[in-house]
Amino acid sequence: MKKHIFRLSLTIGAVVLGVAYVAKKTGFFEDDRHLYDEFESR
Amino acid sequence: MRKNKAIMIGAGLSNMAAAVYLIQEGKWQGNQITFYSLDDHGANDGAPTHDVTDDYWNKNHPLENTKGYVARGGRMLNYRTYVDLMDLLNRIPSATEPEMTAAEDTRDFDAKHRTFDKARLLQGGQGIIDGGHLGFNNQDRLLLTKLIAMPDSEEEKLDNVSIADYFKDDPHFFGTNFWYMWETTFAFRLQSSAQELRRYMHQMIYEFTQIEHLVGVNRTRYNQFESIMLPLINYLKDQGVKIVLNRRVIDWDFKDTTMQDEITVTGLEMINTTTNEKEHVAVDDDTAVIFTNGSITDSATLGDFDHPAAENMDYGAASSLWKKASERFYNLGNPDKFFADRDASEWVSFTLTTKDHLLLNEITRITTQVPGNALNSFLSTSPITLLGQKDVNMSIVVHHQPHFTSQKPNETVIWGYFLYPRRHGEFVDKPYIKMTGKEMVEELIGQLSKVDPGPGNIRDKSKQIMASVINNIPVYMPYASALFNNRAKTDRPKVIPEHATNLAFTGEFVEQPYQMIFTEQSAVRSGEIAAYHFAGIPMSHLVKTPRYDKDLKTLARAAKKMFD
Numbered sequence: 023m024k025k026h027i028f029r030l031s032l033t034i035g036a037v038v039l040g041v042a043y044v045a046k047k048t049g050f051f052e053d054d055r056h057l058y059d060e061f062e063s064r
Numbered sequence: 065m066r067k068n069k070a071i072m073i074g075a076g077l078s079n080m081a082a083a084v085y086l087i088q089e090g091k092w093q094g095n096q097i098t099f100y101s102l103d104d105h106g107a108n109d110g111a112p113t114h115d116v117t118d119d120y121w122n123k124n125h126p127l128e129n130t131k132g133y134v135a136r137g138g139r140m141l142n143y144r145t146y147v148d149l150m151d152l153l154n155r156i157p158s159a160t161e162p163e164m165t166a167a168e169d170t171r172d173f174d175a176k177h178r179t180f181d182k183a184r185l186l187q188g189g190q191g192i193i194d195g196g197h198l199g200f201n202n203q204d205r206l207l208l209t210k211l212i213a214m215p216d217s218e219e220e221k222l223d224n225v226s227i228a229d230y231f232k233d234d235p236h237f238f239g240t241n242f243w244y245m246w247e248t249t250f251a252f253r254l255q256s257s258a259q260e261l262r263r264y265m266h267q268m269i270y271e272f273t274q275i276e277h278l279v280g281v282n283r284t285r286y287n288q289f290e291s292i293m294l295p296l297i298n299y300l301k302d303q304g305v306k307i308v309l310n311r312r313v314i315d316w317d318f319k320d321t322t323m324q325d326e327i328t329v330t331g332l333e334m335i336n337t338t339t340n341e342k343e344h345v346a347v348d349d350d351t352a353v354i355f356t357n358g359s360i361t362d363s364a365t366l367g368d369f370d371h372p373a374a375e376n377m378d379y380g381a382a383s384s385l386w387k388k389a390s391e392r393f394y395n396l397g398n399p400d401k402f403f404a405d406r407d408a409s410e411w412v413s414f415t416l417t418t419k420d421h422l423l424l425n426e427i428t429r430i431t432t433q434v435p436g437n438a439l440n441s442f443l444s445t446s447p448i449t450l451l452g453q454k455d456v457n458m459s460i461v462v463h464h465q466p467h468f469t470s471q472k473p474n475e476t477v478i479w480g481y482f483l484y485p486r487r488h489g490e491f492v493d494k495p496y497i498k499m500t501g502k503e504m505v506e507e508l509i510g511q512l513s514k515v516d517p518g519p520g521n522i523r524d525k526s527k528q529i530m531a532s533v534i535n536n537i538p539v540y541m542p543y544a545s546a547l548f549n550n551r552a553k554t555d556r557p558k559v560i561p562e563h564a565t566n567l568a569f570t571g572e573f574v575e576q577p578y579q580m581i582f583t584e585q586s587a588v589r590s591g592e593i594a595a596y597h598f599a600g601i602p603m604s605h606l607v608k609t610p611r612y613d614k615d616l617k618t619l620a621r622a623a624k625k626m627f628d
Contacts, residue, residue, distance in 0.1 A: 047213070047215070050215075050614055052215055052216055052217060054577045057577040058593075058606065060562070061559060061597055061603050062597070062603055063598065
């Protein structure tokens with residue numbers, strides 16, 4: 023049973039890491055709001 | 065930097081938007097704003113032909129036949145993406161519908177006339193093609209996925225990469241239904257910027273799943289001058305804004321500084337195009353200068369039923385002024401990238417006016433759809449590209465009728481365009497650019513005859529159709545696709561350039577985050593940014609831009625569509 027849980031955890035962990043990697047590579051979590059900072063009136 | 069007065073160079077959509085936001089959000093009075101411009105219809109034009117024959121670019125090319133209507137370009141809207149445009153239109157009254165804002169006017173019309181294109185692609189021998197089958201192979205899918213997956217922060221990797229460069233190992237891509245529809249819906253060419261194609265793939269990703277029907281496309285009630293520009297002009301005049309026309313601004317006075325990088329406008333030199341006299345306008349410390357630095361309809365010329373549109377070799381008016389500024393400061397981009405490569409940017413369009421609905425009904429019969437619903441593109445039956453592939457010859461937009469408020473009930477106005485005007489016609493053996501309005505109608509009837517399902521054929525009615533033509537106005541636009549020209553991110557000035565104290569750039573030739581160009585959306589947003597900057601309004605108050613490229617459902621649908 024413990025072995026199964028370990029394998030399941032490992033699989034879920036790998037999937038999460040994979041998704042996070044792809045999301046980072048594709049800029050999924052990039053936020054462009056700061057790009058407007060340079061347009062602010064000073 | 066906050067200012068209390070503004071001079072607008074150019075009276076197109078972006079500067080008009082800036083003026084509205086200055087008044088409504090900045091709480092300015094209309095009399096704090098002055099426009100100087102050659103005309104006030106911008107690229108969102110549309111008018112009876114005789115109304116525009118005295119326009120700056122047309123004076124040297126007088127027309128014999130000034131009947132009918134002309135719209136140099138044709139635009140489609142998209143509520144979901146054009147959020148800044150819809151915000152703007154919601155702030156001003158409609159010019160034609162009492163008690164409605166311009167946004168309500170468009171939404172009302174569009175709700176009653178939903179777009180559902182049934183004949184997006186047509187080809188001789190096959191008739192209407194199922195554009196829903198995009199036609200990708202695995203290489204196409206891989207390259208397109210890589211393009212979509214590239215994050216905003218890595219966009220510079222596509223500096224100076226054309227679409228032809230990006231797909232150089234995959235010519236198959238240019239023979240897919242997807243490309244035929246994408247290039248003619250948005251007017252991309254092989255030489256266009258892959259960086260811009262990437263932005264389109266991001267901002268229009270949901271259109272990917274419905275491009276064969278153009279379901280997401282929204283239309284204005286009338287032509288875009290009467291439905292978008294005229295409400296703006298009326299509103300701004302009511303507010304006391306001064307709009308000075310027939311002025312071509314030709315040079316700048318800039319403040320001299322030790323480091324020579326501070327951009328402060330101190331004066332403008334202009335020509336009164338009515339009197340040909342030079343005028344000088346001083347710009348004081350409290351005045352912002354908001355400059356639309358390029359127009360895709362600059363240098364456009366008109367022909368008529370019996371004459372082709374003359375080629376006008378002038379550098380654009382707005383871009384000439386941009387060039388003067390960019391020659392002085394290093395961070396204002398490179399106008400030649402957009403205005404010195406006509407081979408990449410030129411088109412020919414035509415506006416056909418008929419006295420009855422004979423041709424309209426024939427098109428309705430052949431395409432199986434009602435007017436107002438469609439963009440129809442005619443695919444060649446033999447290879448016509450440099451890569452030896454088939455491609456779209458010409459495209460037409462059959463508007464809901466009437467398209468002009470002054471149009472008689474029985475008249476029809478149809479607009480069409482040739483994305484590659486140096487190619488030869490199939491039914492008139494000369495380049496499209498050399499064709500008269502009459503020859504373009506012959507070419508159109510020829511293309512329709514190839515896809516006519518019968519019984520009978522539209523060619524049998526050629527004489528009656530020709531007799532029904534009031535006029536057909538060819539328009540040569542050397543810079544129509546210039547905004548898509550291959551570029552690096554530094555080739556366009558930022559809306560507010562670094563070291564600028566009172567100068568902002570607006571329109572379709574400016575750099576702003578995420579926005580794709582050739583949309584009223586990006587034009588309006590640039591004006592909104594400029595207005596907020598000079599009125600001291602935080603940028604966090606800008607209209608929120610939806611990111612469909614980060615919506616998992618949309619991405620999943622697009623991924624599935626790639627395999628259709």
